[in-house]
Amino acid sequence: MATDTSRTVIRLDDVTATREPPGPRLPMLVQTILFGGFRRYWLPHLRRRYGEVFRLRLYPGRSVVLLTDVEQIRAIFAGPTSVFHAGEGNVILKPAMGDHSVLLTDEDVHLRARKLLMPAFNGASLRGYRDMITELAEAEVRRWPAHRPFSAHARTQAFTLEVILRVVFGVSDGPRLDELRHLLGRIVDIGPIQLIGWFNPDLQRTGPWKRYALTQRRVDELLYAEIAERRRATDLADRRDVLSRLLTVSADSDEPPLTDAELRDQLITLLLAGHETTATALAWTLHELARDPDALARATRAADEGDEKYLEAVVKEALRLHPVISEVARKVTRDIQIGDMRIPAGHTVMPSIGLVHADPTHHPEPDRFRPERFVDANPPTGTWFPFGGGVRRCLGAGFSQLESVIMLRAVLSRHHVTPERLAPEYPKARNITTVPARGARIVTTPRS
Template sequence: MAPTPLLGSRTLDRQTARTLPPGPKLPTLVQTVLFASHRRTFFPRMRDKYGDVFTIRLVPSSRVCVVLSRPDHIREVFGSPPAVMHAGEGNTVLEPIMGSHSLLLLDDEDHVRMRKQLMPAFSGAALRGYAGMVFELAQAEVAKWPVGEPFKVHQRMRNLTLEIILQVIFGVTDIDRLNTLRPLMDKIVSVSPVIMLGGFYPPLLRVRPWKTYLDTQRKVDEILYDEIAKRRETFAGRNDVLSRLLAAGNWTDVELRDQLVTLLLAGHETTATAMAWAFHELARRPEDLAFGQRAADAGADDELEATVKEALRLHPVVYQVGRRLTETTDIAGYRLPRGTTIMAAIGLVHRDAEHFPMPMDFRPQRFLSDDPPAPGTWMPFGGGARRCIGAGFSLMEGTEILRAALSVYDFQAPNPKPEPPQAKNVTLVPRHGSVVTVTRRRS
């Protein structure tokens, strides 16, 4: 099926433009820079000025993006037929990196088929099987933390989540192979917006730095294909994600490679950042730190998970998710033309006092009360048929990391002030790396 043309400078007529939600008249390039680097302040200002539904224009082709900030409007999007709300088409820029079979790039029947094959590896039973491995890797990482000296916990979390992906998802345990993969994978996950431009402008892929990145990717692919070939012979009885995928589905090597790279890129920086924010908040709040430590000591997974959830609410790693309309559709009181990009502004919902009382406060207990947040208001993993398939894995991972760290350490913040976020690709990371100091617990 041919991709849906973007609604933008080449396809938007003046009469249709007058029916769109209001929005800024700034040049497209200016709006793109504000969105890319300052979306956490840009979106609230636009909502304050233009209302709950507003329009921005972004490159390429001055594409029309309608931003939604109310849960009921976002539910309209998540509840619409996936054939009308394409997510894969909006991610085509990632194809040179993730591959054409990536779940993030597929729509319609192809997406349903691929998601169905992936689901058994992320079921509740499968997640319980991974938890022990994640906890052991987290224990090994936190044991290396410098005691009594400030350090950037975000980088430590990046190291840990990469190790979890290599051993728990890819199932690589050979020491020599791990030593070969770590520096290569670190380059892969450090993909920059400049590299991503190659998806919009394919000729760039033939020159540096794009060619250098793809050369590294090819080295990783050689190892992945070798792992896949070996695992096809020995996956029985193994408990990693790759082995579970082989046991549950009928895959080509290319399909498996694309899903593994997708899990790497979608699950590495996001979880590392969420946990960096969690430790940042706990280090600044002794009462919440004590709450988490009691939960770690008692094996209270609900309380630990609530801490992860609150970090994801207050600091959504992904600020918005997008869809592309494949046909003219009524959304949020507007009749939006085919090709419109819809953005569900997760960050705006998460900091709305209507849905989260005292929204600027870090309060894990809000997820444990008799009056928890209403359905459809907490959405760090998106929603509907395109909800992140790794959501359960991420929450399990965060729970085990907190258990490992809070069981042995007290946390302090050298600077008690909130650390500002900084845009990094599609994520919002702690600008200074989430600096903390740890000391051994006395009890």
């Protein structure tokens, strides 16, 4: 089987190429550190040196192939899920999210999990969340300090965590959730060096790796306690939160009911992925608006007029300029051929969101913040994919964009935003995301 495109061929059968992708020969640990902490500079250099396809070796023993050609990336996203395993490609997340996470399973197991979770994020559910999100957004921005610098990222994290707690559990208060709220902040606040400890049991006995393991253990205790309590509830059918939905659907299905471990893994996935990525996207959005008076003025008018189309364009442009996650991953289950190169089974192919978004071929003046790119016509298909693509596209993408637009409107309706410093903040690696190095520090002035 060959996947034909206008410029390339990805061959899944009758692979004839013998040449494997080129790449640097640095030690694995050095490549891992460069990739984890300095990819913003290193990957463009590698692309210039090796071309559209190049290979890296990353801890703990992964061979990954970066892809930057849009046609090849489209073919990967459209390829059979039996060949391109996204769950195995996301193996780095397994220590935090567990074996059963929708992000870490493949084929039938993944489809079952996605089918169970999808109703919580479809169109009808999104419409039902609007009032709740608006209420939480307006309450959050009323608490923002005036006339003094603060971290926009810290505040957007607080907001998105409250939202996802309400969506997942139906409530966001109580001693157990108060403690969970505090601990989840520690779970997401880790850098590339700490990630290495996820796969090294010896490191987990000391220092920050031990503290992380203890925090994770306590988070699990809280989640299992919440699951046990919810199983005893007699009104599950009347509740619309994700945990109750999972228990209700599981009980009504012909398939075996979800175990506590399966429930835990889906809940922690939603809690972590469902608030950190959106919070970071919002922080980058405010960071860019604060430094662009013209874009800020137009976005403020849009907020006043209820023009959510333009506010959505602002968020999309921030995600283009600062993709929260720089790559998506697919582990290939058999040899494939990309162009004239063989990708052996077991390698992980990584479509590079960051490199495609920064390519002037697709996005003229790619370093400029220009929301107008998304107002009248979107960029060419396949050149903007911050939520991934294909059947594994993030199931919460619509929810994230709705949440971002509502929050942005709440901020701009109430505050004028300026930067703490004129110099832009650089991206910093935080777990698998890329965040503003200083927290997107801004100053807000209440609008009269």
